Amino acid sequence: MGPANDIPLPSRLRDLIARQPAGHCLLGEFYSDEELYQLDCQRVWRTGWLFAGHSCEILNPGDYFTLQVDTDSIIVTRDKNGQARALHNVCRHRGSMICDAPEGQVKRLVCPYHRWTYDLDGTLLHAPGMQEDLDKSALGLKSTHIRETAGLIFISLASRPPDFEPAHDLLAALAKPQGFCRAKVAKAVDYLVKANWKLVWENNRECYHCNANHPQYIKANFDHYNADDATPRIREQMAAAISRSEAKWAASGLAVSHKQTGMTTFPDAERNIWYSANRTALVDGFVSESMDGAQVAPLMGDYADNDVGTLRMRTLPNFWNHSSCDHGVSTRLLPLGPELTAIRVWWLVDQAAVEGKDYDLGKLMPFWQLTSEQDWEICERQQRGVNSHAYVPGPYSSYKEYNVDAFIRWYLRQLR
Ligand code: FES
């Protein structure tokens, strides 16, 4: 993902990586070892681009939200010129955290300890009680890299982050019609999942578990069919749904970019591609990823018709989004420890939509709330299993777990 980290690997971890069997789940230490977790933080979380949140959460200057990447708290705000900023939430006086709240609105950032006061771009404005010759210009809040693309905000804690442009080009092109820049958060739910962040990704990268665990999800989507079990009838149904959609979408500039059963392939470990987006058809009778397939909010963005399938985006190591004609659902992972992951799920609707009149949380949320919570339970159960002394990595299905295998290969590549 990023420039190679030049700190040499401790030999114990080098041996662990060398022992990892190809085509199999990770060895147990990858999911629970503290030193390995620190390596993940260094080589994955402090190297790549992280999804932080949505532009609509910091619409006006002074709006901010905070997020915690392992030990590091970051303030994401908009300065008075409208520029999004990502600042380390660490006072340059004696290191106090500045913003405790998860979100808010401020004119300036004021440290609660001795009231050093910073502008929204991080510049130190006042340091009351300090000697006159204090060089304020050297004591601004440390900033991190930030990019806004199609209403999505990404940050990087790396000193030299990887090139963002290819991700920007793809996400901006596919997400533009969804209108995230003109959206609002209808609801966000935070979860603390007692599982290593990689177990959460592995779960996300296959639909092998969908039939047994996601009764609502499989009604709407084709992902759970694969090369071994997509019957001719299923293939015909999917081809028909796609060709109908393609004919209809051509006029509006939308395109089906995933036409096979099974999940689109991601990530591309060999080419180190950490971002992807596609649009795919929903099962007949579904215009939205809702419990009954019916629209649950007004059309979003540029959509003039509710038959737009689903837009799907994902970026490693911490973001995926499924969006229908009427709402989008974003998921963000943040690591808090070897066996703990903070997860936020957002439901977004058009900014003009009014709760109770245009949409109802009771109809908007269950599809992805159930699917997400079913997944968190699966991940926690797997964490408890892999912690056992009896655990040995089992083999992946080449029909159904090709993306999990690709994720593992991508991940191991980041560590080396
Ligand atoms: S630690 Fe922030 S003002 Fe002293």
Ligand SMILES: [Fe+2]
């Ligand atoms: Fe799942």
